[in-house]
Amino acid sequence: xxxxxxxxxxxxxxxxxxSDKKTDDDIGYHRYPYSYGxxxxxxxxxxxxxxxxxxxxxxxxxxxxxxxxxxxxxEAENYPTMADNITDDDxxxxxxxxxxxxxxxxxxxxxxxxxxxxxxxxxxxPVTKKKSRKWQYIAIVAVLLFIIGVSFAVIYQTFNGDLxxxxxxxxxxxxxxxxxxxSIPGGLGYVSSEEVSDxxxxxxxxxxxxxxxLRVNSGGGSSTAGEEIYTEVKKASDSGVPVIISMGDxxxxxxYHLSAPxxxxxxxxxxxxxxxxxxxxxxxxxxxxxxxxxxxxxxxSGEFKDMGGAWRGLxxxxxxxxxxxxxxxxxNFVRDVAEGRxxxxxxxxxxxxxxxYTGREAKELGLVDEFGNLYDSIDRAAEIGGIKGEPTIVYxxxxxxxxxxFGSESEATVSSEEFLRYYEESxxxxxx
Numbered sequence: 001x002x003x004x005x006x007x008x009x010x011x012x013x014x015x016x017x018x019s020d021k022k023t024d025d026d027i028g029y030h031r032y033p034y035s036y037g038x039x040x041x042x043x044x045x046x047x048x049x050x051x052x053x054x055x056x057x058x059x060x061x062x063x064x065x066x067x068x069x070x071x072x073x074x075e076a077e078n079y080p081t082m083a084d085n086i087t088d089d090d091x092x093x094x095x096x097x098x099x100x101x102x103x104x105x106x107x108x109x110x111x112x113x114x115x116x117x118x119x120x121x122x123x124x125x126p127v128t129k130k131k132s133r134k135w136q137y138i139a140i141v142a143v144l145l146f147i148i149g150v151s152f153a154v155i156y157q158t159f160n161g162d163l164x165x166x167x168x169x170x171x172x173x174x175x176x177x178x179x180x181x182x183s184i185p186g187g188l189g190y191v192s193s194e195e196v197s198d199x200x201x202x203x204x205x206x207x208x209x210x211x212x213x214l215r216v217n218s219g220g221g222s223s224t225a226g227e228e229i230y231t232e233v234k235k236a237s238d239s240g241v242p243v244i245i246s247m248g249d250x251x252x253x254x255x256y257h258l259s260a261p262x263x264x265x266x267x268x269x270x271x272x273x274x275x276x277x278x279x280x281x282x283x284x285x286x287x288x289x290x291x292x293x294x295x296x297x298x299x300x301s302g303e304f305k306d307m308g309g310a311w312r313g314l315x316x317x318x319x320x321x322x323x324x325x326x327x328x329x330x331x332n333f334v335r336d337v338a339e340g341r342x343x344x345x346x347x348x349x350x351x352x353x354x355x356x357y358t359g360r361e362a363k364e365l366g367l368v369d370e371f372g373n374l375y376d377s378i379d380r381a382a383e384i385g386g387i388k389g390e391p392t393i394v395y396x397x398x399x400x401x402x403x404x405x406f407g408s409e410s411e412a413t414v415s416s417e418e419f420l421r422y423y424e425e426s427x428x429x430x431x432x
Contacts, residue, residue: 168387170378171203172213173396179221179254181228191218193225197232199396204236209394210385212236212243213377214262220253223278223329229258230336237263242384246377247271247368252356256367257333260340264380266372267359274362276337277354278330280322284313341366 177191196214203209214233220226237243245251245259247267252275259265267273289296289311296311307318314322330352338348343366351357351365362368372380382391 167208168382168385168389168391169206169209169394170211170213170381170385170387170391171199171206171209171394171396172215172374172378172398173199173203174398175214175216175218175229175255175258177218179218179225179229179258181222181225190221193222193228195397196229200229200232200236203394203396204239204241209241210387210391211381212241213246213374213381214243214259215246215248215374215377216251216255216259217248218252218255219250220255220275223254223257223333226254226257227332227336230261230340233258234261234340237261242381244377244381244384246372246374247273247359248374253277257336260337262340263384264370264377265368266370266377266380267362267368268373269358269360269371271359271362271368272356273359274351274357274367275354276333276348276352278326278333279354280326282308282314282322283310285310286312 173196175191175196177189179193180190181193183192183194200212203212233243242263243261245262245265247259247265248271250272251259251267252273256273256276294311296309298306298309298311300306304318304321306312307314307321334345334348334352337343337352338345341348347366351367357365357367359368359371363371370376370380378391378393385391
């Protein structure tokens with residue numbers, strides 16, 4: 001708001017003729033914004049039309065307020081105030097207190113609006129950059145892919161690589177290692193008669209299996225284990241599903257026993273086979289125990305109860321009894337071979353003195369039918385089974401990574417060496 005400064009002689013300049021006369025225009029002009037009274041008193045006349053009425057103030061927009069405030073501030077700096085221009089002789093207008101308060105409030109309101117409009121933006125706190133988790137995601141994906149791959153491999157091995165097989169199959173069952181009658185994981189140097197027998201039965205339950213191939217690579221073992229597998233092979237052959245034996249490095253003793261009832265025996269010329277016979281081994285460590293000062297006190301209910309104990313040798317009666325047992329087991333072996341190979345008992349006994357024959361000799365003696373490897377045996381099995389075209393091969397118990405990692409279905413908690421101790425360290429010896 002502007003303030004007009006009055007000085008001596010202003011009346012004459014306004015009239016133009018330096019006269020003291022007053023006109024109506026002079027009275028109206030001098031009353032705005034402030035005018036001295038005619039009598040020279042200090043009363044101030046308001047330019048507002050109504051007496052004692054508050055001036056009507058229209059609050060401008062924030063933007064215009066800011067500009068007007070800036071202009072007012074600049075004018076305040078460039079123009080002198082009333083107090084600077086009034087001398088001691090000039091009268092000074094006094095502004096009423098109420099009008100001062102109104103002007104002060106209006107100025108504060110404009111200042112508040114201007115400050116609110118042009119306040120500086122507050123500085124935002126620095127944004128912390130998140131660590132990249134790209135490698136974590138890559139590691140998780142790699143682990144998931146590995147698990148999926150291992151799972152697929154296990155499933156593939158479970159189905160023996162035959163996920164999409166045809167209706168005509170040839171089942172291949174491995175007989176590898178020393179024959180025993182217990183259930184242990186395969187591929188550890190021993191073969192369980194229970195595992196082989198179970199796989200033969202599974203193959204027979206599958207109507208799509210037209211023939212079975214036993215891949216034999218064993219030097220024998222338990223006579224009882226050989227007899228158990230012999231029984232299952234004979235059942236399969238009698239049921240109309242041909243069984244073909246494919247001999248590897250060696251197929252002797254109990255391993256030849258289980259091969260005898262097969263429809264066809266195929267070996268390599270250098271295969272070691274035969275060894276038709278029975279043996280029962282006893283150990284006498286009495287001299288060792290005597291030298292070491294070890295004594296035994298035996299309490300038994302019968303004469304033959306401690307027969308085979310290593311702390312003493314066999315008595316004459318025990319030796320006679322042992323010969324009787326071996327002769328009986330041997331007779332079963334010879335009879336089974338004669339029946340399986342369509343030979344007489346005397347012909348088999350002439351060959352069954354425990355000696356080993358090569359594949360070539362065995363063929364000449366009638367113990368082997370043909371020469372060939374595993375795949376020749378599979379082709380012959382497909383031919384005998386009436387399969388036309390390329391057969392689908394199903395490996396029932398081929399040693400694989402899954403079998404070595406997860407073991408057998410028996411879930412035995414002991415090692416194979418502990419589990420086989422009953423056979424290796426039997427006080428009754430080993431009949432094989």
